[in-house]
Amino acid sequence: MRMPLPDQAVIAQRTELVAALREIVAADDVIADEAALRAYECDALSAYRQLPFLVVLPRDTGEVSRVLKLCGARGVKVVPRGAGTGLSGGALPLADAVTLALGKFNRILEIDYANRCVVTQPGVANLAISQAVDAAGFYYAPDPSSQIACSIGGNVAENAGGVHCLKYGLTTNNLLGLEMVLMDGEVVRFGGKQFDSEGYDLLGLTTGSEGLLGVITEVTVRILPKPSSVCALLLGFASNEAAGACVAEIIGAGIIPAGLEMMDRPAIHATEDYCHPGYPLDAEAILICELDGPEVEVDHLVARVRDFAEGCGATSVRVSQSEEERLRYWLGRKSAFPAAARIAPDYYVMDGTIPRARMPEVLNRIAALAREYDLLVANVFHAGDGNLHPLIMYDANNPGELERTEEMGSKILKYCVEVGGVLTGEHGVGVEKRDLMGEMFNEDDLNQQQRVKCAFDPAQLLNPGKMFPTLHRCAELGRMHVHRGQAAFPHLPRF
16 A cells, blocks of 8 residues: 655655656646646536646647656656536545646537538537537537536546437437547547447547546547527426326327427526526526427427427416527526526536436435435426536535535435436436445446456546446456557457
8 A cells, every 4th residue: 555655755756747747848848836826726527626736738648648657657646627617526636646637638620511511629618519610510519507517538438418418419420430539548539530430439438437547639529510490489387297197198199309498497597597598587497398300200299299298287378489589598597597597696507317207306305305405496497308507506604504415415316216327317327326326236236347447547637536336446347458449358359
């Protein structure tokens, strides 16, 4: 077991490491000043903060490779970081780890309309990809609410979704290829421009791996032609149960909207005050249902959804009459998180996913917990695929309130698992849900997942302390190792 270094030894180690890193990257790309390090002390889950040991901002794959090789040889931990918009503490720094920030990987490398794909560096913002191909009539489908700021590399690391993931899928469904650097500095590629690759699905394995397996340095994503017709319905209901019943009717009829989102009364009012999208303030819940495709199909589906809504007792039904009106509906939904700041100084965003049929039951349970813990909750979620985002309002300045909020959030997530759901839909495990992994997985399951990490990162230096409640040494698990994108199994042929 490594003993903690005395203060002077830590200072000497840090000074030596800074000098070695500045041999690899520009001097200004190594941040060691405490004031400058503060910008990297947390991600969007700002309840947890930690000053990093150092921050390095490489500019190309070669620099990433050399930085990781140096850190690996010295046994220095590394925390990869994208735009810092994550909501599970996945990019939370460690006091004894280098934070590898990829903000300077900010160029789109290639737009290939013939193969309907874009090759981009990981620091490019999600929305920037759609903007780059907009004039040619294309777009990138996954659209998290933070798409104006979140990076595509971070989207891959967390397998991010968005309001249109119901029909068009999460990041994993729109990803074609990756370039990734392993902890020993080896550069590997999984997938490419083709729609399928031979061998093991290592692309699928690394998507959503939260920076535990390698550092993403290039991403190839699928782009889609914009639909010829798009229309959104804004539906108001007198109860969450009625809105949930309408969701069940729509999906049960075989209709797959491009997006199907739900917000409850606290979220409606906060959002209306914040950006004035025109939501009905007398509703207890609203649905935003977007339909796209050929105009004749969209017109037909709009009529059917209207019938379902009215049959479920909708108190208001509005159909967007212009692109401006449609975008205004979505502006409100995508502004729900910042709008929550009008309700309380702080909020804690949950991310559980449940079977759609259990939605009213789970919402009632959340309401009961809110009363028990005397905390206000605003519910905003992807109703079509059952991905809940309860926002628990609190004030971190009040002693014990954050702890009470965390305890309530833990009970919400446990209940999601109890009804047949999962701990996370798109925000990841990080540190927030790390200690709840045992609610979903037994020890054998968790050990098997850790064996995968050992195959890529035998010394377990990449983003340690995330995802697993207890991290075993690779020797205890039976270590594997990946070389040139392949795991070494002596009894199997190499490709």
